[in-house]
Amino acid sequence: MTYTPVEPxxxxxxxxxxxxxxxRALATGxxxxxxxxxxxxxxxxxxxxxxxxxxxxxxxxxxxxAKWGLLPxxxxxxxxxxxxxxxxxxxxxxxxxMERDPHQLIEGALICAYAVRASQVFLYVRGEMALAQERxxxxxxxxxxxxxxxxxxxxxxxxxxxxxxxxxxAYIVGDETALLESLSGRRGMPRPKxxxxxxxxxxxxxxxxxxxxxxxxxxxxxxxxxxxAYAALGSEKTHGTRLFAVSGHVRRPGTYEVGSGTVTFxxxxxxxxxxxxxxxDRAIKAFIPxxxxxxxxxxxxxxxPLDPTVVGPAGSxxxxxxxxxxxxxxxxxxxxxxxxxxxxxxxxxxxxxxxEGTAWLEKIYQRILSGxxxxxxxxxxxxxxxxxxxxxxxxxGLAPGDKPFxxxxxxxxxxxxxxxxxxxxxxxxxxxxRGEYEAYINAATPTTEPAEVA
Amino acid sequence: MSRLxxxxxxxxxxxxxxxxxxxxxLIPLIHLAQEQDGYVAEDAMEHIAxxxxxxxxxxxxxxxxxEMFKFHPVGRYVVGVCTNxxxxxxGGDDLLAHAxxxxxxxxxGTTEDGLFxxxxxxxxxxxxxxxxxxVNYRYFPRQTSGSFDALIADLRAGSLDGVVPHHGTLARVRxxxxxxxxxxxxxxxxxxxxxxPGPALSESAPQPGLPRTRAAGAPAGRPDPPARGAxxxx
Numbered sequence: 085m086t087y088t089p090v091e092p093x094x095x096x097x098x099x100x101x102x103x104x105x106x107x108r109a110l111a112t113g114x115x116x117x118x119x120x121x122x123x124x125x126x127x128x129x130x131x132x133x134x135x136x137x138x139x140x141x142x143x144x145x146x147x148x149x150a151k152w153g154l155l156p157x158x159x160x161x162x163x164x165x166x167x168x169x170x171x172x173x174x175x176x177x178x179x180x181x182m183e184r185d186p187h188q189l190i191e192g193a194l195i196c197a198y199a200v201r202a203s204q205v206f207l208y209v210r211g212e213m214a215l216a217q218e219r220x221x222x223x224x225x226x227x228x229x230x231x232x233x234x235x236x237x238x239x240x241x242x243x244x245x246x247x248x249x250x251x252x253x254a255y256i257v258g259d260e261t262a263l264l265e266s267l268s269g270r271r272g273m274p275r276p277k278x279x280x281x282x283x284x285x286x287x288x289x290x291x292x293x294x295x296x297x298x299x300x301x302x303x304x305x306x307x308x309x310x311x312x313a314y315a316a317l318g319s320e321k322t323h324g325t326r327l328f329a330v331s332g333h334v335r336r337p338g339t340y341e342v343g344s345g346t347v348t349f350x351x352x353x354x355x356x357x358x359x360x361x362x363x364x365d366r367a368i369k370a371f372i373p374x375x376x377x378x379x380x381x382x383x384x385x386x387x388x389p390l391d392p393t394v395v396g397p398a399g400s401x402x403x404x405x406x407x408x409x410x411x412x413x414x415x416x417x418x419x420x421x422x423x424x425x426x427x428x429x430x431x432x433x434x435x436x437x438x439x440e441g442t443a444w445l446e447k448i449y450q451r452i453l454s455g456x457x458x459x460x461x462x463x464x465x466x467x468x469x470x471x472x473x474x475x476x477x478x479x480x481g482l483a484p485g486d487k488p489f490x491x492x493x494x495x496x497x498x499x500x501x502x503x504x505x506x507x508x509x510x511x512x513x514x515x516x517x518r519g520e521y522e523a524y525i526n527a528a529t530p531t532t533e534p535a536e537v538a
Numbered sequence: 539m540s541r542l543x544x545x546x547x548x549x550x551x552x553x554x555x556x557x558x559x560x561x562x563x564l565i566p567l568i569h570l571a572q573e574q575d576g577y578v579a580e581d582a583m584e585h586i587a588x589x590x591x592x593x594x595x596x597x598x599x600x601x602x603x604x605e606m607f608k609f610h611p612v613g614r615y616v617v618g619v620c621t622n623x624x625x626x627x628x629g630g631d632d633l634l635a636h637a638x639x640x641x642x643x644x645x646x647g648t649t650e651d652g653l654f655x656x657x658x659x660x661x662x663x664x665x666x667x668x669x670x671x672x673v674n675y676r677y678f679p680r681q682t683s684g685s686f687d688a689l690i691a692d693l694r695a696g697s698l699d700g701v702v703p704h705h706g707t708l709a710r711v712r713x714x715x716x717x718x719x720x721x722x723x724x725x726x727x728x729x730x731x732x733x734x735p736g737p738a739l740s741e742s743a744p745q746p747g748l749p750r751t752r753a754a755g756a757p758a759g760r761p762d763p764p765a766r767g768a769x770x771x772x
Contacts, residue, residue, distance in 0.1 A: 161558070170663055171661060171663065172661070173622045173623050173624070173660070173661040173665075174623060174624055174661070174665050175661070175663060175665070176663050176666055178663075179663045179664075204558070204722070210663070211569075211604070211606045211675075211708070212606065212662055212663075212672065212675050213663070213675070214674070214675040214676055214707075214708045214709060215676070215677070217708055217709035218708075218709040218710060218711055221709050221711045221712065221713050222711050224713055225711070225713065225714060225715075228715050228716070228719045228720075229716070229719070231719075233719075234715065234719035234720060234721050235718070235719055235720065235721040243721030245556070245715075245720060245721045245722055247556040247557060247713075248713045249562070249565075249566065250565070250566060250708065250709075251565065251604070252565050252568065252569065252601070252607055253604050253606035254603060254604050254605065255660065266565065267562055268561060268562055269561035269562050269563065269564030269565060269590070270561075270564075271599070271600055271603040272603060272604075288558065288559055329665060329666055330666065331624040331627075331665035331666045331668060332623075332624055332627045332628075332665075333627055337624075337665070337666035337667070338666050339666060372623070376622075376623060376661070406665065408623055408624055408627070408665070410627060414627065418626070419626065419627070422621065422622060422623055422626050423623055426622055426623075426660050426661070429660060430660065432603075
């Protein structure tokens with residue numbers, strides 16, 4: 085596959101320095117998609133989004149049109165909640181969209197609210213993103229004053245309020261049921277599932293649609309160009325464009341919008357218009373294909389297309405579009421530890437296997453890295469992992485060419501995916517780089533001092 | 539320290555009015571308290587409880603779940619060095635070690651002059667600009683030891699005051715909607731019951747489980763929501 089640049093959809097306005105202002109939005113077609121939507125019935129808008137097969141960009145990839153279809157027909161009020169709590173390690177794309185094109189997001193959220201006959205929109209922005217909050221507040225104030233949000237939008241008889249809400253630092257709130265708990269003014273802990281979707285029982289126990297920032301940012305384009313045009317972009321199984329944040333040991337780390345399913349990991353890392361190759365021309369040792377939660381890929385996966393229907397059976401996921409390259413000099417034990425620490429810190433504590441398991445995994449890593457590792461620690465890591473995610477863990481096989489252990493998604497003993505996510509770096513590194521763990525353990529010089537188990 | 543100032547209390551009422559259930563405003567209101575004092579003071583939590591109609595314990599119990607809320611004074615600048623995977627690969631841990639040495643504090647500590655609190659933070663979504671740090675949640679990408687020291691010197695000298703407000707301030711613009719433009723005002727908006735209403739406080743029978751009594755002169759019962767219809771729970 086060779087990389088062919090595509091006409092950008094969600095980043096089209098980003099070339100302008102003032103892309104976040106209402107003036108620039110209006111000069112470049114902003115709110116035209118909403119105007120088009122308001123000229124149709126909500127059912128027609130919904131139908132168009134179904135035709136587009138707009139897959140969710142938050143991680144799970146469930147099509148937005150199908151998600152909206154899960155709403156019970158006659159239950160009101162119902163809400164639209166924008167999930168702008170992007171915190172997956174490696175993910176960058178939603179912040180860019182919120183900071184640099186807030187009006188596109190507001191327009192998309194309004195189109196969604198119109199299609200599902202919502203009563204109000206809540207825009208939940210991650211707490212740590214002060215600039216995104218500032219830009220969205222300014223954009224909302226401008227849009228309210230100019231009649232694009234609020235009462236009688238653009239002279240029509242349709243009205244919609246948008247409330248900006250901001251979080252306070254909790255990765256788990258990215259889970260949509262935890263997001264709703266947090267938006268209700270509570271500790272952001274996921275709700276037991278089923279119900280799997282908050283469409284039936286969501287915010288304040290009312291029907292609720294939760295959509296990701298990038299997902300909603302696609303809606304204005306779909307309204308202007310039609311669902312069929314959107315579905316025609318990308319590959320056969322995945323449509324439109326997608327944003328990928330490429331970081332780690334590449335020459336040109338950045339956020340790139342590419343045709344969905346039309347580029348490979350190799351293109352993304354090596355094409356001079358994208359990642360530009362691995363730094364200092366080193367070899368790639370492993371890469372994370374879809375954020376810290378995804379099982380790692382290796383050199384033999386470079387030619388897979390960035391298509392969820394291919395990546396899933398290969399044992400991983402595209403998740404939130406965060407791709408991290410690790411070159412041959414990377415210490416895989418340390419890299420795995422740092423990801424495990426993240427999940428140990430961010431575990432909300434609701435489910436025992438995750439609360440205890442992630443903390444123990446992290447302590448075992450501390451022991452190994454501090455030179456106190458024991459040979460049995462490696463089986464212990466796998467055992468603790470299997471208590472969080474039983475059965476063969478998804479991910480590539482032991483050697484290049486081996487079949488994957490299991491396709492994605494992982495099994496779990498927990499309510500949400502945070503626990504099994506912590507097992508991803510453990511099993512990925514342990515299977516392929518067991519030697520590096522053993523080197524740490526063989527070089528261990530156990531001390532009588534207690535190991536640092538922060 | 540203090541309860542919310544009259545100006546901030548007015549902002550708080552405006553925030554509460556934008557939600558169908560007052561409790562939803564809890565996190566934004568704790569941010570408001572942190573913006574005022576640099577941390578979340580006990581009296582402010584009591585004030586928030588009064589405004590929202592819950593107990594101070596519920597304010598603390600919810601707020602303490604979230605990493606950004608500090609319940610004790612911190613430095614004017616909270617410096618969060620990211621050491622998660624992308625930053626680690628770009629030398630984030632070396633940057634953190636340099637920061638500890640340069641500021642003379644360990645992670646979690648505050649410099650003696652009360653200016654800087656150092657934190658080792660999780661991914662702040664600036665992975666393509668690694669290694670990255672935030673000062674009071676403002677981004678400073680692609681850091682080196684040299685740029686870190688220059689940044690600290692600039693902050694000390696006050697030359698970044700226009701860029702980095704004191705700890706607790708997030709957006710410097712507030713959402714404000716002209717009542718004529720707010721779609722739900724005037725009509726009968728949905729006001730929904732709280733899913734898990736807290737214990738009602740009553741003057742005659744103080745709740746034994748409450749950690750502190752209310753401040754003198756504060757209203758005792760669950761106060762009326764500031765706007766929009768009646769709470770069917772009451």
